[in-house]
Amino acid sequence: MEELRLDKSVSDGEIIELYLGRDERAIKLTEIKYSKQLFRIAYNVLNDKGDSDECVNDTYLGAWNSIPPQIPKSLFAYLSKLVRNFAITLYRKNTSQKRGRSELDVSLSEIENILCDGSSVEREAQSRALSDLINAFLSDLEKDDRFIFVSRYYFSYSVSDIASRVGESDAKIYKKLARLREQLKKKIEKEGFAV
């Protein structure tokens, strides 16, 4: 490890080993390798550069504090969940201040049409029930459709970003998302969830 080069060629496994060994180069390598992607996830939620930078820095610290005991199977997936959580926490804080509209706002507004209010249900229980339902829905999807849905509604990537990533036109992604929302809506109705 002493001869470890500080560039993107370092594998995730090596970086995790550095975290586990409490080697601070882990943070530097995480930054080198994933700072752009992590920033993008935060920015999708927050639509603010300064806040997004703050979230990314919190993510490095979060990873440092949580690995160990956590040993992620996929480093980037782990980091992406951390940064999203930090970003959403900050988003909730910012919401009352009426900041600019982020991709999260846009993606949520798309999906809240079909995930309507069930006022008699406890919020937490409602979230769990919805989570189960969404997971079941996602499990039944083709991998490509699952990628599009999760990229849009979990990571809040823009339609253009997703289209670019999967090599499709924006219009096709719009259509696929509309179809997926419709499928989810039907599933929700079928399961008797409050719609």
Add this chain to the structure above:
Amino acid sequence: MNKDVIIDALSGIDEGIIDEVASTWAEDAPKKKAKLLSHRTMKILGTAACVCLAFTIGFSIISLMFGKSKSDDFGNMMGENTMEGPNYSTSDKMPSSPDNDKNNNSSEAPFYSYTLGAGEATLEYYDSYHSASDNADIVTVRIYGIGGISSIYFRENPGNEDPGTNTIIRVQTKDGKNVATLEGGIFTLENISRASELFINVYFAEGTFEANSVSTSFGGEQGYDDDISSPDSDGENMPSIDNDEYIDTVNTTTIKLDCSVITPDGPYVNIIFKHIFDNIGDTPRLFVSGSADTLREAMEAVDMHYLFGFKDISPDTISYLKTNDTTYIEYAYNSMGISVKAFLADPYETVDSVYGTEVNKEGVYDPMTTTSIHDDTLDAHLYECYKNDGDMKLAYAIIHPEELEGGVLFYVIHFDLRGDGELKYMLIDLLEEMSYIKHK
């Protein structure tokens, strides 16, 4: 539903699924396709498209009318442009450009075409014929590609201090509607959509006139920070250019045409401009636009199945447009002082680009929404929105809750104010007179 509930629910997506998706995003982004053109590339292509457009229109028309000698003059006028035009007449079949074999889909059709760069802008001589009834020769030219014609001018006798010598008799659409205004010897075609198909008849007599087109190039992609390459004939290997803003450039080209026909009733040149603007390499977007006499005709044209109108009252004007981003029909009831724009769009992605304002679930003109009404008769949510655009009109949006194929149908109703600043009709008054029209 409370957004927090949704956020929490989405946060509960299984880790395995998150890992699967995140792993893909962790990989390096795929190589940019040629379709992701940079700002400067688009400028260059837009300029080239206009030059090509001007040259070919002029060349086609002049060649048609005067044969090779006139086209030679035109070539000289264009300076160093050495593109050799075909020698043809209205009865000849025109060869295709060697640069455009892939667009020459019919070897039998009279055809002249020239393709720019990666095939993103193409101008074709499409057809020509003599109309005995009109006593006219008609040339059809088809243009498609990036950018679009935003306006066209026809100037009589350029350089002449005394304009208005009737070189151009009139400029009309194919169906006879006047589309141009004459001022200072310049006919200006107005209200030309960048995404439209135009049928233009130019009636001209002896003299010289100048056709001046303004083409606005614009792109649909934004924010690609990476360098991308610039075009060779296959649309690849494009030079490194930064691209971090929307394309919005205006290119102007001019062609001059000599006319020696004196008869005031003809001949005329009929030019079809058909623009399909799109990102390079993407599937061409098909556009339909025009005017209609009835709402049903417009609905048929853009394949919109629902529309509301008013009992026993026909709109005074109806126009429609369909792209693969949005579809709308706009119709005005002059006597009622209202105009309606019904558009089918993804409510949260496209509408803001249509209106340039943010959209949220509370209404179209966020944050100017004030009240909302639910109407059971129409099964629609009605949002009263004050529009702040300085045109002193109030706008109301009706959001139909039902998602149709391809998006949600929105209505935006513009009300003219009376002299005292009050509305002639309130939205609630109009509801009683509204009725849905179903097509198909």
